Amino acid sequence: MTVTRFATISDPGKNMAVMDEIAVIGAGPYGLSVASHLRLRGVEPRVFGHTMSFWERQMPRGMLVRSPWEASSISDPQQSHSLDAYEAEQPRPFSRPLPGAELARYGRWFQVQAVPDVDTRLISTIEKHGDSFTLTVEDGERRHARRVMIATGLHSFAYRPPQFESLRDGLATHSMEMTEPDQFAGRSVVVIGSGQSAVESAALVLEAGANVELIARAPLIRWLTRGERIRRIDPLVRRILYAPTDVGPAGLSWIVAMPNLFRRLPIKPRERLAYRCIRPAATGWLVDRTAGVTFTLGRRVTQARPDTGGARLTLDDGSQRRVDHVILATGYQIDVTREPLIDASIRERLRVRAGYPVLGRGFESSIPGLHFVGAYSAWSFGPIMRFVVGTKFTGPAVAKHIEGVVTRGSRPTEGLPREAQAIAQTSGSK
Template sequence: MPETTSSLPVAVIGAGPVGLAAAAHLLARGLPVRVYEAGPEVGAHVRAWGHVRLFSPWRYNVDPAARALLEGAGWDAPPGDAFPTGHELVDRYLAPLAATPRLADAIETGARVTALGRLGLDKVSDRGRAGVPFVLTIAEAGRGARRDLARAVVDASGTWGQPNPLGASGLPAEGEADLAERTATGVPDVLGRDRADYAGRTTLVVGAGHSAANVLLDLARLADEVEGTTAVWATRGTDLSRVYGGGAADELAGRGDLGSRLRGLVDGCRLPLARGFAVTSVRRCRERLLVDGITAEGPRTLGPVDRVVAATGQRPDLALTRELRLDLDSCLESVRALGPLIDPNLHSCGSVRPHGHREVSHPEPGFYTVGIKSYGRAPTFLMLTGYEQVRSVAAALAGDLAAADDVRLVLPQTGVCATSRGDADADGCCGVPAPAAAGTCCPPAPARRSASTSFCGVPA
């Protein structure tokens, strides 16, 4: 490391589970670190879905280097087989970790990194680029902006703050912006803080991931408690194998149970489902909403409904890194090396082979994209993946390439796998014949509902 940068810290963007794990690994390697968190507290993105219970137990959610720091501070570890909510993850893990003596002074909250570059060099310039410090523009609420220097940058800023729009084209649907007060993103707290918005009303949930599943299950519970509460589910795709999951074959029982309960609502005719529905517009109908879309059979309208939840996933903020030389997958906006391994057009397994610093690096020396942001727009990510990424990155930055390249990652299997979306009836797993013990690897698609079943007069 050139003398001009050797005394500078490694900058970590984001103080969520993966960002704090990165800081813990860097400190364990004797490297100075600075963590920038845009929110008012560590784990701010986790707080946004804090009412949701994770389907992975504590033993999968605590990074080893982070655990060492916590235990050194007398941490009272939660039971490894218990399932935390997002709030519990912050209160019992992330906040205590950030308060440990070695990390406390390294973390700055309310500090949003708005731009990254090389000191005195734009994206085009080649002159000694690897030996020039990174420069970070930091926006502080009420205090303007400042510039900080770093020897390397680990971007763990996530994607939660960048929700995909309701429009199936990737652009906002017609009328979406004007009706934003009637549309929620992510996972609203249907049974708690946001109960009044959903009780006794009809809600359309758009999306086919675990966020949509959580919202729909909460709405079903609310319907049992409050008369007149109903939900409708719309998905752009027709293959729901990823969200339904492998049931009892899933090595994460909570994830398997989530999908099984959701499928039970549909099969039990408690949840009208419009598959293959691509949203194009949202419009008022008196005091309610109509949602227009296109299907393989032609245009279709769902409604009237009172609210819409766009559980349509997230995307990375690429404006932050415009002056850096990145290598991204053209489809997912993930790091390029991971694209073929996680592309939902090709895989539904929710697993990925072991990978580390080489896969999450870029042509920009010393810059790494880690955590869920490394997956770009891909929908399936586990904290275990991010923890191994940052362990490897910290080792590489410390010059221990043997440890950095010794990547080991064993993820709980979903029990369902298909080689292409829409191939839910395949009798093989990831392109090879399924072994006898993996009979649920690719379960058959659920029976289609009768065409005569309707919702608000529109064929289901």
């Protein structure tokens, strides 16, 4: 199959404009996986971004990966770059659960093996012009792409409840910013939330020497211990009750493991199913590690304000806390209309539901040629898209769809300025 990767054209301004068949924005697990599948099918993507940056720069030191080993490999078309293959090259086996830092190193290894030519520059803006897209790179270079796939992850959508807005001056940190637990040694810390991030953050700062209280609206912490007991006792029962993706409770796990089925469910049952599979919960191996944490459950903070170098919190029962720092393990709220990369003209034309782009085959949005993967695709294809295991479906699905479009004779230069079309049609194929 002959595919044009790119062509260069003269730009009336000071820069050169470059056209790619497909630009992949983001070099995390989803961007790398899709790129590896595209390459095998003869479609050479241009991948932008810092490899595994979210895992390297916005995860606390000492964090462990909640997903089991078997569900943590990044998908590649020949399954030759799995966690098992990576571990086999190391001097000693890794611990289970897998340390988050090791997952980041695995992702970098995967990139070198499967997608060696990642462009580490960041994209500033994406605009739509005719049938193509114009990308502005952080250094001012402009490129054209027939298709764009956004795989930028969650970092732009950390949710901070409004009652904590006054604690901006170093008094409150979202859990994704809490990279060094040791900074809280000897200090009093309140953690807000009841999910994995909240409970693990509490464990990490407690182990660093902090005095820790966890406050949550939930009346209890949902410990994920039943599934762990089943896995230890009877592997056959585990395979019957839980899909290999390992997302969701027994039985429901198999439904969300089939993204095409999930996408065809009626909207309301689909949304209820998704919440049931990802509601706040914590892994059983955190129970002992949080024995020294004070849990205040069934309560919410109604007011937070600075107070003599710390923060004063008022709860809904009238009680107060004076603490040195607050960690907000309050999750993420995706809203594609706030995605900083995409131009307003694109945002206004996107079909959106509950903040997520509505996606069809090939993870394509309502704007032809614009694709979203990873957490962005969770409303359409289900909660497994929030985890690395979702690459097993996403990579092949996107690559097959885009290869089909190219094979049917779509013209990479369609929609570009006339001079770009002329150069692209005469430039050599790769």
